[in-house]
Amino acid sequence: MNWMEKELETLKKRQLYRELKVLSSPQGKKIIINGREVLNFSSNDYLSLASKFSCECLENWKSGAGASRLVCGNFEVHEVLEQKLAELKKTESALLFSTGYMANVGVISTLAKEGDLILSDELNHASIIDGCRLSKAEVKIFKHCSVEELELILSKERKNYRRCFIVTDSIFSMDGDVAPLDKLFQLKDLYDAVLIIDDAHATGVVGWSSLEIFDLIPDERTVIVGTLGKALGTFGAFVAGSKILKGYLINKCRSFIFTTALPPYIACQTLKNLELVPKRMKALQKKIEFFKNLTRINSMSAIFPFITGSEESALKLSKSLWEKGIFVPAIRPPTVKKSRLRIAINYDHTLEELKFLAEILCSIPRI
Ligand code: PMP
Numbered sequence: 001m002n003w004m005e006k007e008l009e010t011l012k013k014r015q016l017y018r019e020l021k022v023l024s025s026p027q028g029k030k031i032i033i034n035g036r037e038v039l040n041f042s043s044n045d046y047l048s049l050a051s052k053f054s055c056e057c058l059e060n061w062k063s064g065a066g067a068s069r070l071v072c073g074n075f076e077v078h079e080v081l082e083q084k085l086a087e088l089k090k091t092e093s094a095l096l097f098s099t100g101y102m103a104n105v106g107v108i109s110t111l112a113k114e115g116d117l118i119l120s121d122e123l124n125h126a127s128i129i130d131g132c133r134l135s136k137a138e139v140k141i142f143k144h145c146s147v148e149e150l151e152l153i154l155s156k157e158r159k160n161y162r163r164c165f166i167v168t169d170s171i172f173s174m175d176g177d178v179a180p181l182d183k184l185f186q187l188k189d190l191y192d193a194v195l196i197i198d199d200a201h202a203t204g205v206v207g208w209s210s211l212e213i214f215d216l217i218p219d220e221r222t223v224i225v226g227t228l229g230k231a232l233g234t235f236g237a238f239v240a241g242s243k244i245l246k247g248y249l250i251n252k253c254r255s256f257i258f259t260t261a262l263p264p265y266i267a268c269q270t271l272k273n274l275e276l277v278p279k280r281m282k283a284l285q286k287k288i289e290f291f292k293n294l295t296r297i298n299s300m301s302a303i304f305p306f307i308t309g310s311e312e313s314a315l316k317l318s319k320s321l322w323e324k325g326i327f328v329p330a331i332r333p334p335t336v337k338k339s340r341l342r343i344a345i346n347y348d349h350t351l352e353e354l355k356f357l358a359e360i361l362c363s364i365p366r367i
Pocket of ligand 1: 173
């Protein structure tokens with residue numbers, strides 16, 4: 001088994017070895033991590049809802065689902081949450097999944113099969129990449145947000161395949177930028193394709209859905225994946241789309257069928273958290289604008305990339321912030337091509353705290 005040790009040694013030499021950090025406090029803007037209290041700019045808890053809880057949810061539903069949805073793990077509260085999520089995404093229906101990873105892997109590999117074509121943005125999330133791999137469809141990667149390249153591939157290749165799927169993150173998880181969804185929407189219509197949008201970092205941050213940015217309403221060939229573990233503060237995910245899609249996934253999607261249902265109290269807590277979203281989202285958007293103006297980092301969301309170039313400088317910078325009591329993680333290959341700090345703004349951050357971080361960042365020469 002010493003091949004593992006050797007590979008880990010190589011990672012260490014290249015400054016790419018990763019270790020788990022331990023939190024001894026609940027999630028929040030201030031956390032105790034590896035025994036030290038720090039101001040946290042690293043979580044996806046954009047609306048600071050992760051530390052909310054209601055005893056009522058646990059009392060009513062207790063902790064476990066006890067079975068998969070199709071056996072005896074489908075609770076009323078799942079159905080109520082699905083209806084609410086569909087309403088918010090402006091789709092006919094929604095189906096809960098246990099994680100966003102499973103939702104992406106499941107929906108892509110269930111819809112796209114051999115003989116089909118998937119067109120995927122080069123910066124899509126790992127779960128999308130894995131869903132594409134599992135699908136056995138032909139996968140073509142287009143340059144990040146390049147509508148031109150996407151259209152070129154479609155015009156040359158679409159006719160050679162039975163069905164076609166365009167897959168993209170709406171807000172990209174490491175860059176915070178937004179996909180050209182208006183153009184992708186047109187291309188899906190023009191080339192008879194299905195558009196699959198991963199709204200993980202958009203839901204509850206830029207609106208209820210990223211499509212609101214472009215005044216678009218989802219149609220029957222739009223599939224939206226949303227997660228509950230980021231702005232909505234709990235855990236799990238959902239696929240929003242047509243009623244037929246929901247029925248198809250319930251019957252065919254392996255990552256839905258062969259897994260224990262989301263604990264019902266989580267669905268209940270998510271419903272409670274949804275009530276707090278509108279007010280918090282507005283406040284968060286103001287904070288995002290404030291931070292953007294101070295730092296001049298380009299972002300359409302709560303995610304701000306501070307590109308450092310080398311792995312070493314990302315680690316060094318993260319360490320020097322840590323020494324000042326601020327936690328911003330260094331993100332390195334293979335997660336990203338260019339090493340960076342990934343800063344995430346949360347609802348609970350005060351303007352003073354945002355200013356404190358912005359001033360430090362502004363004092364560092366940018367590449
Ligand atoms: N999609 C994107 C864009 C993500 O960033 C993530 C999580 N980091 C996921 C999907 C997976 O969601 P989950 O954490 O619920 O598995």
